[in-house]
Every structure is written in C-alpha cells, then in structure tokens.
Amino acid sequence: MSIWHxxxxxxxxxxxxxxxxxxxxxxxxxxxxxxxTRGGQGTPxxxxxxxxxxxxxxxxLTVVNTAAHWSVFGQLVILGMAEVGALGYxxxxxxxxxxxxxxxxxxxxxxxxxxxxxxxxxxxxxxSVMKYVVQLSAIFQLGGVALLAVDFIPRFGWRRGLYVSxxxxxxxxxxxxxxxxxxxxxxxRDDTYVILVTIVLIVGGGLGFLVWRDVLLYHERHxxxxxxxxxxxxxxxxxxxxxxxxxxxxxxxxxxxxxxTWINRVVNTLFLSVTPRTAGIVxxxxxxxxxxxxxxxxxxxxxxxxxxxxxGGIKTTTFGVLMLQSIAQIRGKDDVEFSHRRFSQxxxxxxxxxxxxxxxxxxxxxxxxxxxxxxxxxxxLEYIVFEVLSAFGTVGLSLGLTPHLSxxxxxxxxxxxxxxxxxxxxxxxxxxxxxxxxSRIRYPEENVLxx
Amino acid sequence: MSIWHxxxxxxxxxxxxxxxxxxxxxxxxxxxxxxxTRGGQGTPxxxxxxxxxxxxxxxxLTVVNTAAHWSVFGQLVILGMAEVGALGYxxxxxxxxxxxxxxxxxxxxxxxxxxxxxxxxxxxxxxSVMKYVVQLSAIFQLGGVALLAVDFIPRFGWRRGLYVSxxxxxxxxxxxxxxxxxxxxxxxRDDTYVILVTIVLIVGGGLGFLVWRDVLLYHERHxxxxxxxxxxxxxxxxxxxxxxxxxxxxxxxxxxxxxxTWINRVVNTLFLSVTPRTAGIVxxxxxxxxxxxxxxxxxxxxxxxxxxxxxGGIKTTTFGVLMLQSIAQIRGKDDVEFSHRRFSQxxxxxxxxxxxxxxxxxxxxxxxxxxxxxxxxxxxLEYIVFEVLSAFGTVGLSLGLTPHLSxxxxxxxxxxxxxxxxxxxxxxxxxxxxxxxxSRIRYPEENVLxx
Ligand SMILES: [K+]
Ligand SMILES: [K+]
Numbered sequence: 054m055s056i057w058h059x060x061x062x063x064x065x066x067x068x069x070x071x072x073x074x075x076x077x078x079x080x081x082x083x084x085x086x087x088x089x090t091r092g093g094q095g096t097p098x099x100x101x102x103x104x105x106x107x108x109x110x111x112x113x114l115t116v117v118n119t120a121a122h123w124s125v126f127g128q129l130v131i132l133g134m135a136e137v138g139a140l141g142y143x144x145x146x147x148x149x150x151x152x153x154x155x156x157x158x159x160x161x162x163x164x165x166x167x168x169x170x171x172x173x174x175x176x177x178x179x180x181s182v183m184k185y186v187v188q189l190s191a192i193f194q195l196g197g198v199a200l201l202a203v204d205f206i207p208r209f210g211w212r213r214g215l216y217v218s219x220x221x222x223x224x225x226x227x228x229x230x231x232x233x234x235x236x237x238x239x240x241x242r243d244d245t246y247v248i249l250v251t252i253v254l255i256v257g258g259g260l261g262f263l264v265w266r267d268v269l270l271y272h273e274r275h276x277x278x279x280x281x282x283x284x285x286x287x288x289x290x291x292x293x294x295x296x297x298x299x300x301x302x303x304x305x306x307x308x309x310x311x312x313x314t315w316i317n318r319v320v321n322t323l324f325l326s327v328t329p330r331t332a333g334i335v336x337x338x339x340x341x342x343x344x345x346x347x348x349x350x351x352x353x354x355x356x357x358x359x360x361x362x363x364x365g366g367i368k369t370t371t372f373g374v375l376m377l378q379s380i381a382q383i384r385g386k387d388d389v390e391f392s393h394r395r396f397s398q399x400x401x402x403x404x405x406x407x408x409x410x411x412x413x414x415x416x417x418x419x420x421x422x423x424x425x426x427x428x429x430x431x432x433x434l435e436y437i438v439f440e441v442l443s444a445f446g447t448v449g450l451s452l453g454l455t456p457h458l459s460x461x462x463x464x465x466x467x468x469x470x471x472x473x474x475x476x477x478x479x480x481x482x483x484x485x486x487x488x489x490x491x492s493r494i495r496y497p498e499e500n501v502l503x504x
Numbered sequence: 505m506s507i508w509h510x511x512x513x514x515x516x517x518x519x520x521x522x523x524x525x526x527x528x529x530x531x532x533x534x535x536x537x538x539x540x541t542r543g544g545q546g547t548p549x550x551x552x553x554x555x556x557x558x559x560x561x562x563x564x565l566t567v568v569n570t571a572a573h574w575s576v577f578g579q580l581v582i583l584g585m586a587e588v589g590a591l592g593y594x595x596x597x598x599x600x601x602x603x604x605x606x607x608x609x610x611x612x613x614x615x616x617x618x619x620x621x622x623x624x625x626x627x628x629x630x631x632s633v634m635k636y637v638v639q640l641s642a643i644f645q646l647g648g649v650a651l652l653a654v655d656f657i658p659r660f661g662w663r664r665g666l667y668v669s670x671x672x673x674x675x676x677x678x679x680x681x682x683x684x685x686x687x688x689x690x691x692x693r694d695d696t697y698v699i700l701v702t703i704v705l706i707v708g709g710g711l712g713f714l715v716w717r718d719v720l721l722y723h724e725r726h727x728x729x730x731x732x733x734x735x736x737x738x739x740x741x742x743x744x745x746x747x748x749x750x751x752x753x754x755x756x757x758x759x760x761x762x763x764x765t766w767i768n769r770v771v772n773t774l775f776l777s778v779t780p781r782t783a784g785i786v787x788x789x790x791x792x793x794x795x796x797x798x799x800x801x802x803x804x805x806x807x808x809x810x811x812x813x814x815x816g817g818i819k820t821t822t823f824g825v826l827m828l829q830s831i832a833q834i835r836g837k838d839d840v841e842f843s844h845r846r847f848s849q850x851x852x853x854x855x856x857x858x859x860x861x862x863x864x865x866x867x868x869x870x871x872x873x874x875x876x877x878x879x880x881x882x883x884x885l886e887y888i889v890f891e892v893l894s895a896f897g898t899v900g901l902s903l904g905l906t907p908h909l910s911x912x913x914x915x916x917x918x919x920x921x922x923x924x925x926x927x928x929x930x931x932x933x934x935x936x937x938x939x940x941x942x943s944r945i946r947y948p949e950e951n952v953l954x955x
Binding site: 298301302343344345347348349352375378379382398401402405406408409410413416419420423424428430431432433434435436437438 | 749752753794795796798799800803826829830833849852853856857859860861864867870871874875879881882883884885886887888
C-alpha cells in the first residue's frame, strides 16, 4: 500500500481534519448566538457542539428538534454547515486523487493509471475541482427544489413552501438528514411523489462526484472506470437485495397505520432501503420496525455509500471488493477479478483493514455507551449499537437514544461522527508521526496459524 | 497464500468434514435407541441430531436438559462424541501441518520453516500424532478427575462423585460445555475450588496441542515459535482485559444473590472471562448479566481460542495478527512485526479474510433467525446474535433461545456449529472444485477507492 504512505497524504489529511474542526467551531459560535434559537432561550453548549458536529459531518442525529428549537437563522446555519461539509468533503476526495497523480515521486505509469481510471485530466487545481463539484451539486439541488416546490408550495404557500423545498432538497442531496418539518418525512408517508424525489436526491448525492463525472463523460470515452463500475454494481445490488429483504421482513410494511395503497407501501419500503445509505430521513418511526429490519438497516448503515460522495460508512467499493475477494476464494481463484480487471493485493488489504478498524471503533464505542447510557424497557443492546453505527456511518437514524444521551455519550457520538466523516485512514494519517526513513532492521518472515 | 491452495488440502478437508459427519451420524443413531433416554420415552429426531452435532462439534448448546433427559448411557454417548470430536480435531490440526511440511511441491526452505516453527520433527505419521494428542489430553483429564473428585466424592458419594468428576473434567478440558448437574456449574457458584480447577482445565484445553508441545519442549530448545508466543500473549491479554472489563461492567458481580465473599465474586468474574473462550459452562444465568457484559461476552466468543485446540471462534492468532497490523498501520509502518519476526502479507490477508467470511456467516444466520424465531419481551436483537455467535464459536452459552428454537432455527444452529468446528476455510475447501491449472488469462491490475 505504498501510495498511501506518501508524505503529502499527511499534509492533506491534517488540512482536512483541521478544516472540519474549523467549520464545527464556527458553527458552534453562530448557534450560540441568542438569535439562533426560537424565543432566544439559548442551548446548552454540549448540545450546540453536538448539532454543529452532526451538521458539518452531515449526519443528522439531533439532540434538540431542529424545527421546534432553532430559529430560521439557526436552521440556516445548520443548512450552511451541512452544505459546506458535503461539498468540502467531495472536493477533498478529488484533490486527494489529483495530488496522487501529480506527486513527483510517483512513476509515470502510476500517474497515468490514476489519471485514466478516474477521468481527472481536466481537473488539475483546487479551483477547477471546486467549480465542478459546485456545478454538479447545484444542478441536483436546484432540480430538487423545483420538483419539491410543485408539491410543497400548494401545501404550505409560497414563502414556507419555498423554504422547506430548499431545506429538504439540500439536506436530501447532502445526505444530511436534518429537517424543518419537525418529524422528518413522516407527515409525507402517503405522498409517493415527495418520497420518490427524495430517493433520487439521496441516491444522486450518495453516488458521488467521481462516479457522476465518469458517467457524464461516458459519451466521449465509451468506457467507465473500474471504480465507477464497481460502485454502480454494488449500489444496485445492495439496493435490490436490501429492498427485497425489507419487503420480506416488514411484510410490505404491514405496520403502516391507515390503509395506504399497495404502491405507497412499496415506495415506503424502497425509501427504507435507501435511507440507511446514508440519508437518515424517515417516513416511519425506526423503532416500530421488525427486529430483522433493524438488523438489515444496521448492515446497510455499516456499508454506507460511495467514496468521495456525501455518504458515510465503510463504502460500497470496500464492500464490493471484499465480496468479490470472498467469491474468488470460494471458487479457488488467486486473482480477484471484476469486469476484465483484477484488484491489487494492496487494494484488497486496505479494504480488509478498513473494515477491521471500523469494527474496533464501533466495538469500543458500544462498550463505553453500555456503561454511560440506560437501555429502556423493551429494547436490547441494538438500542446502543444502532446509534453507534448511525453516527459512525454519518447516517442519522436512531432508535430513540439521541435526545437522552448523557454528556459522555454525546461526546462519544460526536467523535464517531467526526471519524466517520473524515474517514478512519485520514484520522489515522492526521494523528500519526510519519517515519520518512525506512527502518533499518527488517525482521525475517514467519507464519502463524490462522483459522 | 499459495500454501493454502495446494491439492492435498482438498483431500484432508474432505476427510475431516466427512469424519465429523460420520461421528454425528453414529451419535444420532446411538441416541435414538430407547435406552439412551430416561424412562425410554424417546426424543424427536431433530433434537437428537442437534444434540449429536452440539456434542461432536464440542459446543454444548442443548435443546433438552442433559441431566434430566438422557440416561447414563445417553450421557456417555454424548461424552464419547465430545471426546472424539475434540481429540479428532486436534489430531487433524497437527496432520495438516505435517502434510504441509512433507508436501513434495514445497521448497526445502518452506518445509524447514514449518518444521522449525511448529516443532513437529518427531511427529511424522498419524499414529504418533494421535499418541501424543491422547497422552496430553489424558494427563490433563485424569489430573482434572483427581482434583475434582476431592470435592465431588465427599459431596455425592463414591459412585456419583466419580461419575460427575469424570464428566466435568472431560467436558471442561474439551471445552464442550455439557453437564450432568442439570444447571451447569450454578450450584457450585460459591465453591471457589471447583471453579478454579475448571478454569485450569478450560484454559489447558483451549491453548491447544501445538502450543503445549512447544512449551513442553522449551527446556530443550530455549525458544518458542512465533505461533506459540503470539497465542500466549494474545490469550493473556484477552484474559486480563476481559477480566478487568467484566469487573467494571458487572460491578464485581453485585448481581450474585446471597452474600458471597469478595474473593468468590472475583473468581466468578474470572470464570466469566474464561467461559466464552469457548467452554460454555456458567456459574450464573447469562441473561442476568448487564448489557455491557453481554456485549463483552459476544466479542470474546467471536475471538475464541487457539488454532488446533478444543476452542472455536476466529482464534487468538487471527485476532492477534489483526491487532498488530492495526497498530503497525497507526504507527505508519509497512511491516507487521512481533518478537523480532514479521508476518507475511499472505498470513495477514488470510486473517482478514477469515474475519470477513465469519462476519458474513454470522450476518446471514442472524437475519434468517430474526424471521424464524420469536424474541421474548425484555430482550432485543442480542437474544439471537448471542446464540449465533455462541454456535459459530462452538461456545455453548445462550441467553435462553436454544430450547425454544424452531426446526429451521435448529438446523441453522447445527450448520453454524459444524462450520464453526471444522472452520470456514476447511468448509470452503471441502466444497470447492479446485482448479488444478492456472487460468490462462490474467487481467491487468486496477485500483478502486477504499475508505
Ligand atoms: K446522514
Ligand atoms: K463449547
């Protein structure tokens, strides 16, 4: 995994971590102003910090109700943080790969490979990358506003209708999960149109900039990169499998009260399979779901979306590579192949290590929260594990723990959202003291028994 | 991971899988006899199969109470299956590595490395290996009988005292978890002596034959293999960390009724940290424990014991290698080192793949069980996950689901115990159609984004 050990990664990782901390600090400051809350009643500092971290890390877990607690100013600060967090992160992802290809210690063939495989030829500086990211986001978000306004303006009038259209469009595309309805999308459970538009925005944001660029350039090149192909296939598979599994576990959402139409139940199930990756918007109370569905949501939250998108989790590519590796192993093949390409051993090792490190973070956090939080009657351990996975995957779904978190619990969840957003590897790189020289002694190799 | 792809692995894996199936079939036949049950009332076939699989795979999950349901003949059949399962598996582990070193396609240096690193020079044929395994087991088990008899004979009289001493000694050393007391070790909660003897037997069996041989030959060689060192350090660390964490989560077992002494509480906590790896004997009802403790037990069950021992799980070496790999990554090092040796990339990849495959098996099984089983009031998802981890790790602990399992549930748990016992890799090898020729086309390498 030599390309990951280059020095510039340090600098970029530290810049990114620092950038996110700066936005959270600024947001905390703005949300502390009396004008940020309704009636100017103020908010405890830990809750302000939590909200700022949740918005910047585009998670959407809330300790106070966004619609009831924050003023329009406060709500717009939250919107701003989510937008900056989302676009900033997507820009970072592109810059990272641009840096890799421009790095002077890297051989020409590797440079060409990265350039070729990610279609980044015309994006050589920060400015042009940001421009492209902003353009793509603007198209999606403005389109979303227009489509949502058709429903929301007749419903809420011009002023409020436009406001909620903008808010919901941005929060959906950014996979940020905050809402100004007071109860997420639950009031729109029977509004099939709004749910479908939301799904398109969530998936659009969750596919990520690099894949979109690849898809948009397809008419020129007539090929997709391995990264895009794997992303699209994994996303599609998870979409179909998750949807079908949730249809089974929920019995096509028999739990919905009233008598919704068959098609409305299906669309709500579809939404349920999309929201854990990693939108965090709900049309149903998550805690009302079947144990099997909650388990499925936990898996989907852990996997998350695409690298370089607004989504969190271990990412679809990681999951895809590991599934292909497992299949290759089962079929007795040494090479892990996909679409007439094979994955490098370093690539596979990195994916496996990521999953292992993520598991450690989730385990330790869960263990601490079992000591600091109280599980209410009728819930088990999943009450806490779900919250941890939601924070780490920057999803924003909850079985109800968030508003009841202790101060230590809030700090743990803030840390999880942060690590989940900047990524485990980036977090590690920003912490590590790089050894620029190779250690002089290299020990002899020896194997231990595995399995 | 070329050494794992050699043809003889196929043969040995198929032999092992076949061997276990044969023992289960024979046990099922014997337990079907009227004389196997008390009063000859007979047992449903699925429950007989479950018991035979649980005994052969030395798990200890029971759908019927061993003491109340089975006659002495039935109990002895179960004891026999556990002993054959445990010794058979340990013998297999040694044969596997003997085969590796004798394999003619393997270079001399690799042969010497395996020979050297596992101290197997004098164990060249099945007979001598089995002799060594039986000798070691006999010393431990007879020692256990003697130590337990001191307590049990005065308590139960000669006849019954000797019977329960033998039964408990064998089941503890084999990490098999069956008991003829009717309620595991719960009646002996305040008998510090019996608990300590049981801990020694469990740890002795769980360390495994290869480590013991290495330790016993230390006076001649004055060095331990990397495998033994890593096993001992990981086992020790998990022991200490698990014990301390359980002291915290349980508040030194404040839940024990009556007024046990401080030392008795500590010994019971110690036992609690030992039993999930992978003995399955309890001194307390598992369901009475704190949520944090249950989570800790689940982690310890997942890790399990040492390769080639009576224990299940992903194994201490796997866990140790992955922890060292994570630490190396955090410290920015390319080599994963331990005790002046470094691990090969193939070794690390194999460990990571094992954990990933284990996670898939556990996830799929949990998902199916959420559909077929009913979670009682007051429990959450952990009611099912705990059972799955217990079966896959061949531990034998339960939050109470086992006797209530549906027929499909029982079949799933049987399959999990089987895969857990023979190992995921062995299961895969026995299923796979090996490609003896290398595929002609090797695709070009390309990377995808991870994390
Ligand atoms: K989110
Ligand atoms: K066991």
